[in-house]
Every structure is written in C-alpha cells, then in structure tokens.
Amino acid sequence: MDPGDLYLVLLGGCAVLLAAVAAVRLSTRAGLPTLLIYLALGVVLGEAGLGLQFEDADLVQLLGNLALAIILVEGGFTTDWKVVRPTAPLAAVLATLGVAISVGVTTALVLLALDVDLRTAILLGAVASSTDAAAVFAVLRKMPIRGGLRATVEAESGFNDPPVIILVTVVTSSAWHDASGPLIVAQVGYQLVGGLLVGLAVATGGRWLLAHSALPASGLYPIATLAIAFAAFAGAGLVGASALMAIYVAGLALGNMDLPHRATTGSFVEGLAWMAQIGLFVMLGLLASPNRLWDALPYALVVGCALTLVARPLSVLICATPFHVPWRDQAFISWAGLRGAVPIVLATIPMSVGLPGATRIFDVVFLLVVLFTLLQGPTLPWVARRLGATAEESPRELAIESAPLEALSATLLQFTVPARSRLAGVEVSELRLPRGSTVALLLRDGEIWAPTPGTVLRRGDHVLVAAAREHRREIERRLHEISDHGRLARWYAALTPHRASSRSRARRLLSFRWAVAVVSREVRFGPKPQIRGPET
Helix, strand or coil, X not given: CCHXXXXXXHHHXXXXXXXXXXXXXXXXXXXXXXXXXXXXXHHHHCCCCCCCCXXXXXXXXXXXXXXXXXXXXXHHHCCCHHHHHHHHHHHHHHHHHHHHHHHHHHHHHHHHHCCCCHHHHHHHHHHXXXXXXXXXXXHHCCCCECHHHHHHHHHHHHHCHHHHHHHHHHHHXXXXXXXXXXXXXXXXXXXXXXXXXXXXXXXXHHHHHHHCCCCCCCCHHXXXXXHHHHHHHHHHHHCCCCHHXXXXXXXXXXXXXXCCCHHHHHHHHHHHHHHHHHHHHHHHHHHCCHHHHHHHHHHHHHHHHHHHHHHHHHHHHHHHHHHCCCHHHHHHHHHCCCCCHHHHHHCHHHHHCCCCCHHHHHHHHHHHHHHHHHHHHHHHHHHHHHCCCECCCCCCCCCEEEEEEHHHCEEEEEXXXXXXXXXXXXXXXXXXXXXCXXXXXXXXXXXXXXXXXXXECCCCCEEEEEEEHHHHHHHHHHXXXXXXXXXXXHHHHHHCHHHCCHHHHHHHHHCHHHHHHHHHHHHHHCCCCCCCCCCC
16 A cells, blocks of 8 residues: 555545544434434445445454454443342343344344344344344433443343344354354353353452563553453354353453453443444444435334334333332333444354345345434433433542552552542541551642641642551542441441341441540540651
C-alpha cells in the first residue's frame, strides 16, 4: 500500500471514530441506543452512501466474535457478584430453557405466517432469540434499574450466546440432516459448563499471578488483566467449550477479586469496550445493503412481533414463575431483552457457508434489530417506571483504588469524596482507621498537603491513605460505611441485620441510645489513629 493511501485510511478511521464518539452525546440527548447511530454510520459509509464496498462475511464473523469478547469482559468486570449471585439461577434458566422456548415459538409462528421452509424458520427464530450483551449493557447501565433485575437481564445476555451459536452452526452445516435433539442438548451443556470452568480456573490463576507480581508501571496491570481474560477465551476454544462464556466468567471473576490498580483496569477495559462497540456496529452497517432492506420489511415485522410480543414473554413466564418473580418484574425482563450485534453476527454464519437464502436472512435480522431497538430502547425507561423496576440512584458510591508496595509490604489507597457522600464534613481522626494507617496526602483545589487529625474532608477531595497490606480490606469497608452512613456508621451497622450476629446485634441495640448520647464526647476525646504529617 502506498504511504499516502495508508495515511488517508488512517485519517478516515480517525474521522469515523471521532464521529462515533460525538454520536454518544447525540444519542443520549435523543434517548436512542448508540448502536443505532453506529449502524447508521456504517450504512452511510457503505455502498449506498460513500460507496465503500465491504462484503466479507467471514471477516465480520471473526472480528465480531473478538469484539463481543471485549464487550463481555467489560460487562463481567464491572458487575458486582453480590448482586448477580441471587439471580444467577434464573439467568441460567432464561439463557437455556428460555432460549429454547423462544426459538420454538418463533419458528412455529414464522412457519404459519410466512412462506419459508423449516430450516429458514429455525434460523430466523434462533438468530433473533439471543439477547445482546452490548445493547443490554449500553442501555441498562444508563438507567437506575433495581440491582437484581438489571443483573438478571445482563447475566442472561452473557450466558445465552452458546446455545444459539451451537444451534445455528448445526442447522447451517451438513449435520442438519443427522442432528438429534439429545446431541444438541449435550453439546450445549458441555460448552456452557466447560466455558464456566475454564473461565474460573484461568481467572483464579491470573489473580494469583497479579497478586504476586510487582509490575514497574501501573499501566501494565490492565494489559495483564485483559491478557488473562483472553487466555480464558482461547483456552475454552481449544477444548471445544464456549469461548464467549469463558471470557465473560473470567471478567466477572476478575472484577470481583482483589486486584491492584482496579480502577485503572476498569477504565482501560471500558475504553476498549467502547472501541469494540463502535468498530463492530460500523462494520455491520457496512455489510448491510439498504437497497435490499425494503423487500425484507414484511419478514422482519413478522419475526420481530412473533418474538417480542409472544415468544419472549411466554419464555420469561415459564422460566421465571417457578422462581416466584412478580409479574411486573417478568414484564420488564421480557421488554428489556434487547437485540443488537449478536443476532447480526450470527446471521453472517449462513452467508459464510453459502446457504441458499442467507442474504435474505441477514437483511431480515438487520432490519429487525433496527426496528425493534427503536421501539424498545427509547420506551424502556418509561416501561421501567410504570412497572416499578427503577431504583433510587446511589450518588454516594465510593471508588477506592489500591496500589501495592511490595518492598514495604504495604499498600496505597486513593479515593475521591463523592458529591453527596457523608464523608464530607468528617474529620480525619473520625475515620477511625486501623493503627499504623496514615492519611498521607490530601489534594484540594489544586493544592497538596499532609492533613492533620482535625482536617475536615470536603466534597471533591482526593485522599491518599498508606497502610499495611493486611489492613486494606478493613480500611475499604470502613470508608464505605462512613460514606453511606456518616460518622455514626459504627453503631448504624447494628441496625442492619446482615452485618452482625443476633447476639451482638441485640447488645448493640441496647447500647445504641447511650452511644448516641456520648458520641460527641467520643469523637472529641477518643483515641486518635496514627496520622503523621506536619501540624498546621
């Protein structure tokens, strides 16, 4: 390639990337999912717009899987396992039995309504039945949805890809004529369980490696963490298990482990996930041909309505009722099952094997995703409010980042006092950190100094704490408690049933009034932590 052409391609890529970044703000104001903006951008660049020809379905399938892997890593890494754990069984049932019900009902309705053969009907039902992690993460995380509901939909979107991929692969291959139900079920089970075990094993080993490695630069930790996640992806693929399941589980496990420079890693992975989304949807838009979409419109409407209005609600009803999920929550889970990149990427599989009618299947799925994302995405906040699925946002969430000091067997913790945190107004001495811990530095209004025990924290303060390594968890827990409940957090814990045994809770409740009566005296005259620094 001529150097001039290379620079032109690079310049064009930068322009597309900047336009995609700017589109995030536009889509937020308009209430539209960003994936639609990126798809439209790809269509504009394609054959019907600027004339860029792109028809390599095999390349789309390969790059699409890699992009989905990055998106799943970010989704898992930023998910709190304590929230997911209660909903994991329901999410697993939705991702397996729920998908099977959706495929079966959609296939039956498509056969009744459209003049297509059984193979095509199954492909349309299977490809469209998988909810999309990229769309779900992008939309739900902008909304104040109750943790359990959001975790259910997010976990389902991370778990339900393997069954659909296996079904689509079998239907499009020569094994279609010899495939049996028990064999497909066995393959799905192996891929799910295998991916789960590989993801957990690699994440556990990776965590040990990171904990026992003192890397010379903080920027190396995010790279190492991402490499560990992709090792799970590759390892699962080598043993025939689900690579996407493995990398999602690895990201979920790593995100809930004690990792050094966790906040830096989270920001790094989030940026990569945005890059992956932009590249994936622009590429899928390039592959589409607007000239063919008009003919696919009736098929897209039939398949979309059959799935969204009948098959998806029925599958959620059957799967969620045994878990005693209220009907309002079932309705929200049903409506929040968004489609996006995954169905479109899966629709390229028939194209890559040269299946008759594969182009029509791709056009139908592409148009279905666009139309029903336009319907579900903007209306989802209203539906959530009407069904009572919203929750009060937590403006006091405290993000604490730690960095190991191997030579000193110590750790540094840094945090910023959030806007509505109850840390604001608390004196350094009132933090009651473990003995030997030091509030070393404080950054306020561009100035850095060593605080004294009487220094009062303010909103926006950047605080650096030095402590022995074994005290890190205790310090983090204490800071989170004060951020939520203020200087009375020690006694407030007595009112929270899950934080103490019944005996200690009763003892604390009996002393609560006395504690409140003397708290001002304790704050003023109680023991001080070991805070070192110049007195001012």
